[in-house]
Amino acid sequence: MRIASLGQFLKENAHALAKGPVAIVFVEDDVEIDTTLRHHMQSGFAQVVAFMPARFELAPDLVDVVLRVDHDVALQEPFHEVINALIAVMPAGTWIYYCFNAEYLFYPFCEYRTVGEMLTFHGEERRHAMLSYVVDLYADNLDAHPDAVSLDAAHIDRTGYYALARPDPANHNHPKDRQLDFYGGLRWRFEEHVPPERRKIDRVSLFRAKDGLILRPDHTFSDEEYNTYACPWHHNLTAAIASFRTAKALKSNPGSTYDIHSFQWHNSVPFEWHSRQLLDLGLMEPGQWF
Template identity: 55%
Template sequence: MKAPSLDAFLKKQGGSLPKGPVALVFAEDEIGLGSTLRHHARIGFENILLLARDDVVLPTDCVDLCHHIVKDPFNQDSLTAVVNKAIAALPGRWLYYCYNGEYLHFPFCENRSVSELITFITEERRNSAFTYVIDLYAADLDNNPYGYSLENAHLDSSGYYALTRWKDGGVMDRQLSIYGGLKWRFEEHLPWTKRRIDRVALFQAQSGLQLDEDQMFNVEEYNTYQCPWHHSVTIAICSFRTAKYLKSNPGSTFDVESFAWAKSERFHWNSQQLMDLGLMEPGQWF
């Protein structure tokens, strides 16, 4: 059954959601939507809130995987506003957010669930997991005009870099802005404010916590990549969103003949590849 809005859903069912993390999946269109829902259900999300247009068509096997909340991605609240509503309504719950065509990976996710990951993070006295958004793309755009292909997915094996963050003339403790992937190679088609590939996508809601339009939290510790005493686990969202944008945007589609380059590597859809490439960190998690 569809909910007419997030406010209505949270008021009626927010308090009765099963234990475990809550995933907010924002559907900008239907590309990869079914596989996104299946993937997140497979890694352990029992509470998936799909925010999508009223007329979105879900594959039959995905209907029972999510709660469909009606949201027009272009005419209603921004992602930031929606996330902040969920934070306010679900204090103490762990929340995760992504778009369709995005797939969460964390170290050893083939054999461990997202709830096990959260238990470990909590034991480290952390309330968030630093997230790298890794661009995926089809190498063959003739047969995949939107750059989306699960079978032909590629990623950049190098070309990533980090810059320290500054505030009030000083370096911010344990905070980095990460760049790379398609947003680096095709940066002329993206505004500066949209080129970062870091996102704190998995976190624990608390009273007063707010996400801003730069996808940064008002509690600075949430934006850090590790705890003060050792390396912490980091996670990755493998995302076709940038490829889809570059090929669907009239201002860039004709300038992009191929996403493939010398450092392209086929994505094998496993966490070990991402760790080997340094695109996420197991930390002290064994």
């Protein structure tokens, strides 16, 4: 189904979001749109919604199964304002996930368990949000793949990830409880080309709607408990988003593209497109879910 605008969607089609979990995909360019949507449909989301510029096309097999809203996040409301508008009309408790095109959600055991099963368990642990790490993907050969995108030749960094305490300005910059700022990947290795406010790789990409909840531009929420990586009594599930977004940006930006001839380094490894690799590298946490 194709909907002409965000306003029309909120007025006439918001009822389609009543059953979750719902995946919201923001399409910024024409790279890997179809594979992104198919990946999240196969993960078991009850509804996949694509906010994308009107000039882009969808594959025929997706036209009737994806809710498509004509919306350009670069020119109209940005992603966080769209999410906040959706939160305001969705039933409280509905699970929402959001990402961008050429990004792919992975969670523990996702090869044989649906995202709904995972979120049911997470909710039973009294968690209303799930931390995810945006793990950069990049093509191994930029001469063969100038936009840095290749599903068949995708690589990731196997090391170089770290966390720092997140200071609380309202409490004399003491560290916030169970909150950390995570770094690594291309934003760390090429930090001279990335503004400081965009260097973090943590994103609360899975969360439950509730009255008054606000998503902020830095991917954190107005409810501080939503921003925590675990509950007070034990470790919780976390997820990973395998993403070409940073690599694409570094190679499309005139200020960085001519300085970068390869993303390969001694800690590059082929991406296996399997949750086991991400678990082994410590890039997501199974918590108590076995």
